[in-house]
Amino acid sequence: MEKQGKSSGGVEFTGFLDKGVRFEGTLEASGVFRIDAEMKGNLLSSHSLTLGEGARVEGQIEGNHVVIAGKFDGVIFAKGRVEIQAKGVVTGEIHTPCLMIEPGGIFDGRCHMLAASESTKPLTIPIRAAHSDRESSAAGQ
Numbered sequence: 001m002e003k004q005g006k007s008s009g010g011v012e013f014t015g016f017l018d019k020g021v022r023f024e025g026t027l028e029a030s031g032v033f034r035i036d037a038e039m040k041g042n043l044l045s046s047h048s049l050t051l052g053e054g055a056r057v058e059g060q061i062e063g064n065h066v067v068i069a070g071k072f073d074g075v076i077f078a079k080g081r082v083e084i085q086a087k088g089v090v091t092g093e094i095h096t097p098c099l100m101i102e103p104g105g106i107f108d109g110r111c112h113m114l115a116a117s118e119s120t121k122p123l124t125i126p127i128r129a130a131h132s133d134r135e136s137s138a139a140g141q
Contacts, residue, residue: 007117014047036070053087066096068105 001033014031017023028044035043036052043049046062055070065080068088076082076090081098083091084105094107097114101107 115124 007083011066012032013034014029016034017027017037017039019036022038023039024028024041026042026044027033027039030046030055032048033045034050034052034056034124036054038056040057041059042059043059043061043063045061045066046069047063048065049061049063051070053069055072057070058073060074061072061076061078061135063078064078065083066076066078067083067085068090069085070087071089073086073091075093076095077097079093080096082094082096084099084101084107086102086104088102088122089106090109091111092109093112095112095114096111099107099111099113115120
């Protein structure tokens, strides 16, 4: 059993909303935050945000590392990664460079994978240029 105020990785929570709590509005968290409550609104986190198995959240999440073990309906914008755990259910839209879904996890919606780095663009242009140079030199022979 997890200790109150600590995540499974041993990192201390900045805060949490426990079961039995209903919250509506915008919540901003600067550190590791866990939600096991019912919530409707916006979640803004610069660090790690976990929706526990008891969480029922509807709205928008903007964060770095987002872990879903409960139910979420809405839009997720993550700079780092999004993890949907075995009992997690996500309905809506995810924008992230890295999406992980454990066996048993459910995702119903659209996912937009952001480029991990800008090196992708320069790689595609020279390949096309090299390909057309070969065609023109072959045509000239």
